[in-house]
Amino acid sequence: MNLLDTILARLQDIIDLGGPVIGLLLLLSIIAVATVIWKLWQFQALGVGRHGGIARARAAIDAGRPAEAAQILAGCRSHLAPVLAMAIEGAADTRARLVAMAEDRLGRVERGFRLLDSIAQVAPLLGLFGTVLGMIDAFRALQQAGDAVDPSVLAGGIWVALLTTAAGLAVAMPTTLALTWFESRAARERACADLALETAFHPMSSHGRPEVAAQPARVEAIHAG
Numbered sequence: 001m002n003l004l005d006t007i008l009a010r011l012q013d014i015i016d017l018g019g020p021v022i023g024l025l026l027l028l029s030i031i032a033v034a035t036v037i038w039k040l041w042q043f044q045a046l047g048v049g050r051h052g053g054i055a056r057a058r059a060a061i062d063a064g065r066p067a068e069a070a071q072i073l074a075g076c077r078s079h080l081a082p083v084l085a086m087a088i089e090g091a092a093d094t095r096a097r098l099v100a101m102a103e104d105r106l107g108r109v110e111r112g113f114r115l116l117d118s119i120a121q122v123a124p125l126l127g128l129f130g131t132v133l134g135m136i137d138a139f140r141a142l143q144q145a146g147d148a149v150d151p152s153v154l155a156g157g158i159w160v161a162l163l164t165t166a167a168g169l170a171v172a173m174p175t176t177l178a179l180t181w182f183e184s185r186a187a188r189e190r191a192c193a194d195l196a197l198e199t200a201f202h203p204m205s206s207h208g209r210p211e212v213a214a215q216p217a218r219v220e221a222i223h224a225g
Contacts, residue, residue, distance in 0.1 A: 022164060035116055129164075
């Protein structure tokens with residue numbers, strides 16, 4: 001028997017022990033792990049968190065060197081760099097369009113968050129549901145046994161029932177931690193986009209004042225998706 005057959009046999013034993021609820025929790029855990037791996041790859045591909053180039057470009061814009069800023073952004077791996085580059089060269093009437101483009105890119109970063117949040121919330125409830133079903137079966141067996149009750153049999157039925165709750169928590173806790181980390185990275189990405197667009201539309205002079213005092217002084221907030 002090879003390693004795969006051994007793993008499948010162990011999984012089948014766990015499912016037989018905990019019932020179909022354990023099977024569903026195993027499926028949710030596989031989906032959660034796959035989603036986390038996909039998000040890690042996506043963050044790496046999009047350059048999430050790589051704000052060094054954008055920070056240097058913002059400094060160049062504030063210093064009145066837009067050509068240098070555009071050159072820095074051309075070599076920046078952040079997915080926000082193209083939007084900021086267009087904002088440097090764009091007119092004031094393109095502002096709403098650029099904000100929408102930034103929001104679209106941020107939406108890609110946040111894709112999959114709802115799935116992880118759903119798994120984190122459903123897994124404990126599903127585990128509790130399995131425990132309730134197991135307790136019902138245990139007490140029904142106790143009733144059918146009448147006076148010939150074996151405490152060891154009852155205790156065995158109860159711990160098997162509690163197994164689903166433990167499995168639900170084991171799925172939910174790491175999923176919640178992963179989601180919290182992803183959301184914190186996305187929040188920093190959103191703040192970076194907001195500041196970058198604000199800098200492009202209202203660069204600061206050498207005296208720390210906006211060079212253009214036109215219209216609203218702050219960029220439109222990029223609302224969370």
